[in-house]
Amino acid sequence: xxxxxxxxxxxxxxxxxxxxxxxxxxxxxxxxxxxxxxxxxxxxxxxxxxxxxxxxxxxxxxxxxxxxxxxxxxxxxxxxxxxxxxxxxxxxxxxxxxxxxxxxxxxxxxxxxxxxxxxxxxxxxxxxxxxxxxxxxxxxxxxxxxxxxxxxxxxxxxxxxxxxxxxxxxxxxxxxxxxxxxxxxxxxxxxxxxxxxxxxxxxxxxxxxxxxxx
Amino acid sequence: xxxxxxxxxxxxxxxxxxxxxxxxxxxxxxxxxxxxxxxxxxxxxxxxxxxxxxxxxxxxxxxxxxxxxxxxxxxxxxxxxxxxxxxxxxxxxxxxxxxxxxxxxxxxxxxxxxxxxxxxxxxxxxxxxxxxxxxxxxxxxxxxxxxxxxxxxxxxxxxxxxxxxxxxxxxxxxxxxxxxxxxxxxxxxxxxxxxxxxxxxxxxxxxxxxxxxxxxxxxxxxxxxxxxxxxxxxxxxxxxxxxxxxxxxxxxxxxxxxxxxxxxxxxxxxxxxxxxxxxxxxxxxxxxxxxxxxxxxxxxxxxxxxxxxxxxxxxxxxxxxxxxx
Numbered sequence: 001x002x003x004x005x006x007x008x009x010x011x012x013x014x015x016x017x018x019x020x021x022x023x024x025x026x027x028x029x030x031x032x033x034x035x036x037x038x039x040x041x042x043x044x045x046x047x048x049x050x051x052x053x054x055x056x057x058x059x060x061x062x063x064x065x066x067x068x069x070x071x072x073x074x075x076x077x078x079x080x081x082x083x084x085x086x087x088x089x090x091x092x093x094x095x096x097x098x099x100x101x102x103x104x105x106x107x108x109x110x111x112x113x114x115x116x117x118x119x120x121x122x123x124x125x126x127x128x129x130x131x132x133x134x135x136x137x138x139x140x141x142x143x144x145x146x147x148x149x150x151x152x153x154x155x156x157x158x159x160x161x162x163x164x165x166x167x168x169x170x171x172x173x174x175x176x177x178x179x180x181x182x183x184x185x186x187x188x189x190x191x192x193x194x195x196x197x198x199x200x201x202x203x204x205x206x207x208x209x210x211x212x213x214x
Numbered sequence: 215x216x217x218x219x220x221x222x223x224x225x226x227x228x229x230x231x232x233x234x235x236x237x238x239x240x241x242x243x244x245x246x247x248x249x250x251x252x253x254x255x256x257x258x259x260x261x262x263x264x265x266x267x268x269x270x271x272x273x274x275x276x277x278x279x280x281x282x283x284x285x286x287x288x289x290x291x292x293x294x295x296x297x298x299x300x301x302x303x304x305x306x307x308x309x310x311x312x313x314x315x316x317x318x319x320x321x322x323x324x325x326x327x328x329x330x331x332x333x334x335x336x337x338x339x340x341x342x343x344x345x346x347x348x349x350x351x352x353x354x355x356x357x358x359x360x361x362x363x364x365x366x367x368x369x370x371x372x373x374x375x376x377x378x379x380x381x382x383x384x385x386x387x388x389x390x391x392x393x394x395x396x397x398x399x400x401x402x403x404x405x406x407x408x409x410x411x412x413x414x415x416x417x418x419x420x421x422x423x424x425x426x427x428x429x430x431x432x433x434x435x436x437x438x439x440x441x442x443x444x445x446x447x448x449x450x451x452x453x454x455x456x457x458x459x460x461x462x463x464x465x466x467x468x469x470x471x472x473x474x475x476x477x478x479x480x481x482x483x484x485x486x487x488x489x490x491x492x493x494x495x496x497x498x499x500x501x502x503x504x505x506x507x508x509x510x511x512x513x514x515x516x517x518x519x520x521x522x523x524x525x526x527x528x529x530x531x532x533x534x535x536x537x538x539x
Contacts, residue, residue, distance in 0.1 A: 011242060011245075015245060015246060015249055018246065018249075018250060019249050019250055019253045022250050022253040022254050022257060023253070023257045023261075026254060026257050026258070026261070027261070030261075037300065037301065037312045038296075038297040038300055038301035038311075038312070038508050038509075039301060039311075039364055039506065039508060041506065041511070042364070042506075043261075047261050050260075099511075100513070102512070102513075111501060114496065114501070115498070115499055115500075115501070116498070117499055168499070169499065170309070171309070171362075171477075171480075171481075172305065172309060172409040172410055172480065173409070174309050174407070174409055175407070
């Protein structure tokens, strides 16, 4: 099976790193050439928001893919995908704080409190901050694998919050919003299935540690 | 786990002097090029920049600037034609504002009839070409404010709705005017996906409909309306949020009581019947205190009744505009 071959991790990481920057590079390119349409700031906000959700989904797809393909090396790319989700989320927030509110902090606080979809989005983003801060190997060691894994369950709250945020902003739900919710449901559903089937696996052989150490 | 000591990697990669592209480097470069091209292609499939290539539109002859209203002040520039024709909310085609122009390209606007009926003495079905000749075509430069917090300044061509309503002679008990947009699933993909309950319906109180600012538009920039802007005939009510200004009208009906309106049916707590532009009454998702003028980077304060308070304020004297939002 293809997945049994372990790729050159270092180079693949580099490949992934560059590929994850491609959407931002093209967004910047289009902005520079005034090709973001009639409402460029809205375009930038929407694109970075959708990219955040996509990177969250990619992060969440690592574990199910690992289970299905037995390609354990996939775990080595999860941290980078998660950090990219945080990065695009930060850019998304920045477009709002800058282009919509021009760094007017009291206005941002008021707006966040009054517009529930912003409150949901903001909360989802803020929950990613502790995850980004504890993404280093040193942090995993400091916290201990179990506590670290527990803390990082927050990513589920962020993903669900992000999709709800997307549903709340649109005037009418379309197939796009439904597709995002369906993908999230599949990713969460896979975990439920794994959990239900886990006792059997445990009986056969002991579980590997949740966090792969270097 | 396959791990290599750094020294091993280094020694295996030593190449002859002057030979930069080893086989391995070549494979890596190819992988980098192929994957980034793939990712770029994928991104481009979903984030398509606007082409800004509007269809050619015929000039309307004999358009006179209107003396009914002063245009917006010079610090409010007229929005470029390319932007007006490439950024449209028209859910019968798609919810994507930047894709309406493409999807509406082949929408047919001839033959077209408009039925004016209900509580009128002389109900009549007008052919569109006959209807546009009912009154002289005027140019009216109006602010256009969308409920989503963006706005434009649009040089409409048309004539007051009153001129049409005078023709059919409303009865004494007519108190409201209901408008209906065409529902043509074959040419309107959005109708088939049923995001909203089509046909799109809108309404005005009779005094609002008869107000001299209320326009039946057939063009912009001196040219015939393109499908994405509501061709061949649309309503323009400049002091209300954009969705009140129904597009591609096929039926105008005078009625005794408040008619149903599409967005109000969809979310009654978000969209009221009146929908007057009001910076003090927030929408659950948009504060409405300010707006982004298309083409500008900053935001402008939103004006009461979209800047037409002097002309229309008396229509709502004594009304609680928080309740009747």
